[in-house]
Amino acid sequence: MTTGRIAKELSPASGVLMQGDEACAEGAIAAGCRFFAGYPITPATEIAEALARRLPQVGGKFIQMEDEIASIAAVIGASVGGAKAMTATSGPGFSLMQENIGYAAMAEIPCVIVDVQRLGPSTGRPTSPSQGDVMQARWGTHGDHPIIVLAPSSVRETFDLTVQAFNFSERYRTPVILLMDEVIGHMRERVILPDPNTIERVERASTTVPPEWYKPFENFPADVPPLVPFGEGYRYHITGLHHDERGYPTARLDEIQPWLERIFRKIESSLSDILLYNKDGIEDAETLVIAYGAAARSARHAVELARERGRKVGFLKLKTLWPFAEEVVEHAAARLHHVVVPEMNLGQLALEVERVVGRHKVRRVNRADGEMIQPAEILAAIEDWELAR
């Protein structure tokens, strides 16, 4: 998007100035979220504050819980009760939520978990940005499990991806993590929000079978079985234990791994829907930059600077981090010798890029000191390759 288009789209007459955290709250409301349980933590508190005001206005429920474990457990409960539900936190709280994220994956409970990343580990620097939770978002809870992780790089994109997070969670009966960062969460941009009537809202699949026939974890007719809310007359069983298609605990070898393979399959067979990204100038590129979140803003600028200097640089901005868009990356980088991956960590998604395109092709640009990566740092990495060629 060029500067001119931004200026035109976001005319002062119709735009609103809002923070990424606020856009997340508005996106949740627009997606149909009517339940939020959370706990104060910098830099995600503004999401809770906004929803404390907004949810009662639309007939929803805001609850401040006693900690983050309680927050996500209440969100899981609310989702089982039939509400679209969300919580929001940052690193330390995200760590406390991990057990229940695994539970949500195991019991296939739709829910959205927002992690506004700050510099870690531990208390780290609460007001400084980071992209250090990329691997935690993928593998933070124990055991094999699929997960969807989305990362916005602007205020408007935060709104859109929050809606998308709810849609994915309901469509695939899975927890979805919206991986923001402090820059995006606290940054204010003038945005035009879409007309609520034009927003696609996915509602949870229900069932027409009578209660005695209902099997909440059946892999027929599709890999995503319908989930009927508690209280509608369907009596069934939910547990964090491995379970059969009725939900009862199982130790049968012919049920455990096939179930695990199904919950992976329901994500992996829908990559064309789930993988969100923007490609720009990839066709004739000699160097490719792959970025996400706040670092994508610096990367975008660096790509423009490099092009002004006559270099052919492609840009791939990933909005879906997990599942990793390996075929997209593989295809985009196939003819290229060089891929630059800037990240505000010591190299996390770069590990995936290296796995797909080969370690020798990848140049990492990393900062894990609580500051954004400067476009000049990325430009230097692009030109360094060019000169070395």
Add this chain to the structure above:
Amino acid sequence: MPTKLIPKELAKRPERLAPGHRLCAGCGASIIVRQILAAIDEPVVMSCATGCLEVATTIYPYTAWRMPWIHNAFENSASTMAGIEAAYRSMVRQGKIPEQNVKFLAFGGDGGTYDIGIQALSGAVERGHQFLYVCYDNGAYMNTGIQRSSATPFGAHTTTSPAGKVIPGKQQFRKDLTAIMAAHGIPYVAQAAPSQWRDLMQKTRKAVNCGGPAFMNVLSSCNRGWRHGTDETIEITQLAVDTCYWPLYEVENGEWRLTYKPKEKRPVEEWLKRQGRFRHLFRPENRHLIDELQAEVDRRWERLLRLCGEA
């Protein structure tokens, strides 16, 4: 001989919380910490949960603490101190370090104590660790910008219990944490306030010498969250005591005792009207909320009088 609790003697002692920290002018927490530390003659080891006290006393590259001091994340102050205390006593028993009668103090705010830290605190006192846990209760998550906690008073405006047209502030009464801690049957539990400094210091001495786990809940004004002038801290704190919103008492080996009885119990409204967080309660349509809060304050006060044998 312990230092006499008179200002002239206490003023001679070196401050263990060094000046220059970044707590706000008029903050109750630093007053409480200084009074508590001044009451203890022995060496002190301290842990702090995440919160204003932790953040504002340890701004890079300084620390205000003239003692061994550890911060662990929000929920962990009591558990971390439990480990330190247990290891110290083990090391002393093994003859590896000398017995110095070290006093172990754990601090947390109301968020880190009433809410996320209550499990850790309950476990630590149940196991009998010999330490004093102090909750400085300012009635909200002030460090993250004034969100409600289970210590926030009924009716108060916070950013997550906003006073709007339909819902006029927080809908629940404060959790009675002091009574919950007394129910653990530990040797010493007290409720105190920095406006009664001698009472707070005497309680501190009893707490650190009780031979087991001790807990003190101390009312700590936050002028940013309570919305009052920075020079009104002690006055408004004393009003909480005199309206019996925050009674001063102790529970020593199961015996409840009132340590201060106001000559005349004042209406809770006098405490409320000095603070901006309750401003909306004074609109005509919200008048009944003040009455509800008064009724709850009265109920708790009557119960306390009965427990203390004063009724």
